[in-house]
Amino acid sequence: MRHRPGLHRDLPHDRQKTKPARPMRHRDFDLDALEVFVTVAELGNMTRAAGQLGLTQSAVSHVVRQLETAFATQLFDRSIRPMALTAAGHRLWHWSKRILNDARQLPAVIGGKDAPFVPELRLGCIDTLAAPFMPRLLQQLRDGVPSFSIAAGLSRQLREQFMARRLDVIFTNESFDDMDQVDSARLVTEPFVLLVPRNAPEVADEAGLRALSQALPLIRNTADSSLGRMVDQHLRRLGLEIPRSFAFDAVDTMMAMVAEEMGWSLLPPTALVKSRQHLGRLRVLPFPAASFRRSIFVIARKGELGALPARIHKVGRGILTQGYFTELFISWPWLKPMIGR
Template structure:
């Protein structure tokens, strides 16, 4: 941690006074320095001459030399090779120059960032995503955002879990099935709307109507999501509306396992197309059919706290929609082209 001297001695960058620094009452401790001394060092390093650096900074040459000596004492190493002309940075000097440039650059951004004038600067973006959309969507999204956000942390899980983490401020932006319309201080952008489709083993007969669906449910168990997932609740509620009370046999919290079960002819399932993309390796071993009764859909939203990230949530939404329209569903549509007009992006 930088010493308290860093806090007390910070002067606005670019506003140096012509002065001769006095020797400190006690020797400078390791890493006990201020922004002014780093800017003096960087200027000397880039100009290769203390006299020229002093002229640019409005200091005397002896004051600049004193600052450099202080830094060399603080780090217990030689920063410049003075045996050659023009003098050059040592290996330690190169390392200090690199980090000083970074520290000074960050310091110049502080007034705008803390004052709210640059709300697009986000040192770390904490994203949450429902499991059915996490891959390959999230890697493609991060590829588009990494030029403006230096660091990311990603959480994938159920909508309920993401909501809890978002409300506890452990996540900044989430991709979820919930619109958060019940909260005023939240911005919600619809990313897509998609239907649930019927997945059956390749050996099973096609299901053309509600009677066929009932026959299927008698012949094979339903491979369903767990009841604490929003997908599981949506499927159960819709089947009840159709008057179908199907006994519970298998319930999973991972769509990959659900599709593998169908591929192994262990049952049938209902999932949205984004889940099929995530687990597309199973598509060749099962059949994807339109839901034969009254259809039902789910929407995915981008949710962020209102006004806290500037235009970044809108940019994330735009980038996400672009990803979904640029061949995202190619593998699914290759075997089920009838799905294309049913997916709204």
């Protein structure tokens, strides 16, 4: 049989020179057998197929009989000339063509640096960005990726899943600068803003922030979350040690608490977009002290997904710069110059 890229050859060129292939078990077949079958099916003659494949007629006939034994059905109607496929044979011909075509693409798909095909993309996203960002992202990626699985949660959880290879790409506020075999691309930088009940007084400076912290409890992220740690550290730098009253791992609940006048909070604008249904019942103010910001990064392993991580970053940037924050900018125009790369 002539060698064709992507197919392993172990069929005998002559049954007298080489031991016959081992008997097939049910559905236990190789690519060579499928190619022999497809060639016979398309030429309608075992002798002509043998000539094209560089085999003896007896070797071709042997392969066809093995397939019929493996599938426990007749694949060719030999009572007519030229012989023709049975219904079962036609089904096997259809699927064999697909299997052989996929097999020929394997070297490029598996080993190629810029492999265009990813059968399933496993994405992780911090909770504050997950919606509506992720649906918009998937809508633009689905033409090149047939299947997705999505995990949303805390940055620590996403890091653990990424390191365990349960996720391929993550959106997180950790840069992974401590890892050499990781590509990290900044997606957006955003400020923390002050969320207060609608009837709360203005908070124009650090003194106003201290007065607010004495009048109302701080609605916090949980201490094990990245946002929670960032807020606690920044408030300590300002000399604000605020007692713990409420801590949540979901920004939607935090904003609902502020809307119900249960306290005040500090969150980035992506969190406000995610839980925008509460915005009409609270006020958003600039943080009145030293600048307080965070960045979100796209993280992927070096060289494993070809050009796909760069495309994900480009699509993600497009989403965030083309109308994602429009509702916030209309209500609080001072926010617009504070969000960037």
